[in-house]
Amino acid sequence: MSVPADISLVPDIQPAGSVLSVRGVETYYGAVRALKGVDLDVNEGEIVTLIGANGAGKSTLMMTIFGSPRARNGSIVYRGTEITQMRAHDIAELGIAQSPEGRRIFGRMTVYENLQMGTIVNRGVYFNEDLERVCSIFPRVRERLQQRAGTLSGGEQQMVAIARALMSRPKLLLLDEPSLGLAPLVVKQIFEVIRDINQRDGMTVFLVEQNAFHALRLAHRGYVLVNGEITLSGTGKELLANPAVRAAYLEGGAH
Template sequence: MSAVSSHVVVGPAPAAAGQPLLQIRGVETFYGKIQALKGVDMDVHEGEIVTLIGANGAGKSTLMMTICGNPRARAGQILFRGEDIAQMPTHAIMTREIAQSPEGRRIFGRMTVLENLQMGTTLVGQEHFDEDLRRVFDLFPRLKERTSQRGGTLSGGEQQMLAIARALMGRPKLLLLDEPSLGLAPIIVKQIFDVIRELNRTEGLTVFLVEQNAFHALRLAHRGYVMVNGRITMTGTGRELLSREEVRSAYLEGGHH
């Protein structure tokens, strides 16, 4: 297994070249006796989009869930702004300006679009609700048209937009996105990735993206990591990883456009 040591950023440089916003050090996670993560090290600097790619079952979503405290890391550190959150309960982690849009969307199907968005403000309160509502409707105009529609009746793409918008209503400094393109038409995927790029460019939002669609993810990200069987095997800029033959053959064959 080869590794790329370069961390040069393609596109806008991170806002802070010093301490990363998120540092993962030696993290090990188990499901019972089965070890899913095997000493994972990773950094996400403020103002970056960082993506984690890998095959289905590599451990990508497990890492995302471990950051959020469920399951707990059995070993290692997860530092957010220098504070180790690895052993904190999930509700305490989510009060630290971290928001997640989970795999499978998990919106509230019986609630309206507006009620789902209100749920996103649970930890930050309603003080900026109107302002933040306008912001997410500007990002996702489709949601504005469906304000009073129940979440469960939306299309898959609209549900994904709602899941991301709900996360943004919590005013996060770090947005965790788990498989946002899963099961969606290419045109919807492009719209969603364009919004992520725009949020990063205009607001400096830091994004950690777990994604099976390696082509789109590496084009979007400043830096990327490759995970195989619970271990990080490669890292580099998005452009570097896109150009590596082993990445192309493993993750980009099959005509991603």
């Protein structure tokens, strides 16, 4: 499969120590087992993506890592600390930030106030410095600081959601469906930002995406989730070339 010349595949990297280790995780909604013994790893400095169809359990895994809902069985370890049963705000204080599916920004608050909310875990100590940083990453955010977040376009709201997560100075950034519902040009911009913060800042990223083509081009490694179970794993390049992945997730969508 050819790759457009304007976006290059990321290079393969060697693991530099585990940041996140998920082992045997089972999550339930009532009597329904949504995750069925999930195992995966995210290593220092990587972009790791989890792809799968709607309803596969991708967002459930992301939310389980962040403590809501909590895993009924299995373990989640972040930098050597067991976080499986920790509360979400305690997990955030360890250096994990999440940009959730559907953005979930505070629509009645200004963009500036949304970004302030991202600094709760570090008490706003670095607010001015970090505000300048996220505004340099997302110039459109700078233009909209005094605007109510609910009046922004979908792409602008996604930028605010990612910027808010970055305001906490995370060591691990969880991104849940950042391309959902966005125009192709905005999707390209969002993925370029993810690549840049990984390459320039060394940010470790765990990315949940339904847009498998873009996600696998971006990721160093990936996993495929089907009905709550990991069925395949490999480098982004390997999964892009895998006939089963191409048939299920890429045919007709590689653009």
